[in-house]
Amino acid sequence: MFKPEDDMSSGAPKHMKDRHQEILDAAARVITERGLAETRISDIAEQAGVSPGLILYYFDSKDRLLAEALTYANDQFYLRTSREIRRLGSAKEQLRRLIDLSVPGYLPEYGRLDEWALWIEVWVRALRDPETAKDREVLDQRWRAQISDIIRIGQASGEFVAGDADAFALPIAALIDGLAIQVIMNDSTVTAERMHRSCMEVAAHVLGFALEPADLVGQSAGA
Amino acid sequence: MFKPEDDMSSGAPKHMKDRHQEILDAAARVITERGLAETRISDIAEQAGVSPGLILYYFDSKDRLLAEALTYANDQFYLRTSREIRRLGSAKEQLRRLIDLSVPGYLPEYGRLDEWALWIEVWVRALRDPETAKDREVLDQRWRAQISDIIRIGQASGEFVAGDADAFALPIAALIDGLAIQVIMNDSTVTAERMHRSCMEVAAHVLGFALEPADLVGQSAGA
DNA sequence: CAGTTCCCTGAACACCCGTTCAATCCATCC
DNA sequence: GGATGGATTGAACGGGTGTTCAGGGAACTG
Numbered sequence A, B: 001m002f003k004p005e006d007d008m009s010s011g012a013p014k015h016m017k018d019r020h021q022e023i024l025d026a027a028a029r030v031i032t033e034r035g036l037a038e039t040r041i042s043d044i045a046e047q048a049g050v051s052p053g054l055i056l057y058y059f060d061s062k063d064r065l066l067a068e069a070l071t072y073a074n075d076q077f078y079l080r081t082s083r084e085i086r087r088l089g090s091a092k093e094q095l096r097r098l099i100d101l102s103v104p105g106y107l108p109e110y111g112r113l114d115e116w117a118l119w120i121e122v123w124v125r126a127l128r129d130p131e132t133a134k135d136r137e138v139l140d141q142r143w144r145a146q147i148s149d150i151i152r153i154g155q156a157s158g159e160f161v162a163g164d165a166d167a168f169a170l171p172i173a174a175l176i177d178g179l180a181i182q183v184i185m186n187d188s189t190v191t192a193e194r195m196h197r198s199c200m201e202v203a204a205h206v207l208g209f210a211l212e213p214a215d216l217v218g219q220s221a222g223a
Numbered sequence C: 001c002a003g004t005t006c007c008c009t010g011a012a013c014a015c016c017c018g019t020t021c022a023a024t025c026c027a028t029c030c
Numbered sequence D: 001g002g003a004t005g006g007a008t009t010g011a012a013c014g015g016g017t018g019t020t021c022a023g024g025g026a027a028c029t030g
Helices: A018-034 A043-050 A052-058 A062-086 A091-102 A113-124 A130-157 A167-183 A192-207 B016-034 B041-048 B053-060 B063-084 B093-101 B117-125 B130-156 B166-182 B194-206
Strands: none
Touching: A018 A043, A018 A052, A018 A062, A018 A113, A043 A052, A043 A062, A043 B041, A052 A062, A052 A167, A062 A091, A062 A130, A091 A167, A091 A192, A113 A130, A113 A167, A113 B117, A130 A167, A167 A192, A167 B166, A167 B194, A192 B166, A192 B194, B016 B041, B016 B053, B016 B063, B041 B053, B053 B063, B053 B093, B063 B093, B063 B117, B063 B130, B093 B130, B093 B194, B117 B130, B117 B166, B130 B166, B166 B194
């Protein structure tokens, strides 16, 4: 993804859907790089390879664009993990994979997992912007639902203990959030491996399954 | 604290230390209210009851001021909780009190505990500003040390199981972080009470102590 | 009581950036 | 192939805001 498509040197009009998405993509990339506060319309235009005027042709205002871009980027992350996880057989494998994908920089094939940086931007914005606050709640509930769905599967198969799956999911989700922040901040005492281990341990504890040595091996891409 | 001091109508020069601190206080309040991105020098000046020019007389630039204000505010929170906790007898009580103080809005006497909002601002800024990144790491390590100190006390007294106190503290700190974010966001499914309960349960689990019914009663101010 | 130093003000400056808009380009259709 | 309409540009406008600065004024010093 994220190909600049050099061949569209100048002219080359696109249909609205394409441009809309292209601009959102460009915006998400710029926000990830420079942060929401330092993101200018001209940056997004440059990243998308168009003129600044065109950005405002597709979006009512900079503010609207930023809001849309944030939820759009989180959507992408959700869809990717969701697709990956559905493939796996056991609930324990699914949970493990979800944690793999949530630890910034744990899997080499996915860069630094900068989606977390976007999450923090969403949080800051949601504190004051009701629109963003609404979106955030939906996004966050989906994130927790992804975990509780796995838990329910594991309960049905007997891998996990019985109980309120949503109640089990909350601390696991929050723990991942809290640790991911530290890892993305490059905290010297909270490495990716340590985060992964801690998440697995607490999950095993809460859900009542045994940790096998293989669960704690770093950097495995899973089967 | 936070008295406007109406009587210093115009003249009334203050000594540098005072003004420095006053401006930091004012800045912290404005940032909490409006957010880092929407904080203008004129806002801070107004809040402090001085002219915009004076702000730049005491601080080299707006950026420096903001950076200082953020760590200053976090310092205040640390000092307050630290002072409160030291009074208590048992480690379990200390831990419980720490959690009380960390749950936004749990204790009526402390407003909404908006220090958490400042934390998020620190995180966003630390992603790009090395100076802030350094401060954040110190602040965060102190936050975790506060927890591991309590754990060590409890281990010495036999209240908690033996083990690496720092390793125990990490998930507890991260869980508090992750849940506090949800609570401060006014997430409809993560109430202050639920956060409190979840933190106590995980702590009890990790540290191997039994939860008594009294530990789960809401809003108690402790002894 | 002059002189010096520091605190403080508020207006002016300069720059940055979101937004607007008239003009241009390019498909597509008649 | 001329006309129509949407897509695109880039320059210009305008508001907002960080920073500077010349000056006023209070306290302290000798």
